[in-house]
Amino acid sequence: METTQQKIIDAAIEVFNVDLSANLEVVADHAQVTRRTLHRYFKDRAQLMEACQTEMQGKCRSAMMAAIKSSTDPLAQLEQMLYAGIDCGSKYAFLDKLQQHPPYRQMPDTPEGEFDEIKKQWFAIVTGLQKTGIISAELTPAWIFVLFGGMVTTTINALGSGNVARNDIKRFALFSFSRSIGIHTNTNE
Amino acid sequence: METTQQKIIDAAIEVFNVDLSANLEVVADHAQVTRRTLHRYFKDRAQLMEACQTEMQGKCRSAMMAAIKSSTDPLAQLEQMLYAGIDCGSKYAFLDKLQQHPPYRQMPDTPEGEFDEIKKQWFAIVTGLQKTGIISAELTPAWIFVLFGGMVTTTINALGSGNVARNDIKRFALFSFSRSIGIHTNTNE
């Protein structure tokens, strides 16, 4: 079974991903725990946030690493990275969001350093794909990066909307993402 | 010049789009106004929220309407709707977000009714495009709808990241969106 501490962290990531300053009562509820219990594990909001950071970084980083190692074909790597992002769900989306806008206030200033390494590899893969003409060179890597994050968020929203079948999601996401970055080969269909 | 009230509403939409429960100080700062002034225009948070709703609904609705009326070609309509969404920026993104997750707490329950009309037309256009085989029938309209909203958010993020030139944004967005929904014709390039 999942440890209570873990339940709280997961709940926090989900809730904060939707509402960055949701109060801790909401997080506790979502974790099906009393606020009192939450406070027993995390001295304060900052500490909980930090735990979220660590969790997100760790999970996403290793999932991305695995994705990269899963193949030497850059296109397959990118596909696996997309799936990794989707599997990490709000972990990835939230992390991505925090990196983008260092929010108007507070937040333990994202140390990020760790994630940067992955990002570097991600860019290497994408520019590689552009150089070999497999994906369009019309788009900039920076745009493609934002697209990537956007696609993960989109899958979360799709799931949450209740109008897209869970089994379709990854297929749809790959279909849409690969086309959106101007892929030139034919994906299976 | 822009009225103070308007400045506050715009600031609120931008801030709340990033952090739904950001405190009013942040909104006031962002609007370059004292919290005291903000409170002179809006009795409380709920009232400010309501004003945001109205603003978002109004602006987005009319922009979407205009987009639809701009042509009888459904593909052109969809393109203009995308641009409308992008121009509305966080107005659209925030509205979209609120419709998706009625957030864990509070919020004047979105009356939405108004926006529903547009949504209906949007779906009509998309299913029409699918019937005529102009866009892939492999994807469901529901997914395409989430994609649409996601693309607007993506443009906001791209802009915010500072790594994508403002002048490229719409072109990139159209390129990526039209391909992501599995368009079969060739767009200009």
Added chain:
DNA sequence: TTCAAATGTCTCAAAAATGAGAAATATTTT
């Protein structure tokens, strides 16, 4: 069953956010 750890309940005090009055300033209008 029995003990220990974990969690819930109730309570309370400190801190932060909210909303507003009153007077001082600044801005616009005439």
Added chain:
DNA sequence: AAAATATTTCTCATTTTTGAGACATTTGAA
């Protein structure tokens, strides 16, 4: 420049959120 309006500053009371102590209750392992 005077009047009218809008905004800021400072202040204060209220409410909400936060963090924690003390003790009851549950749960799980021996």
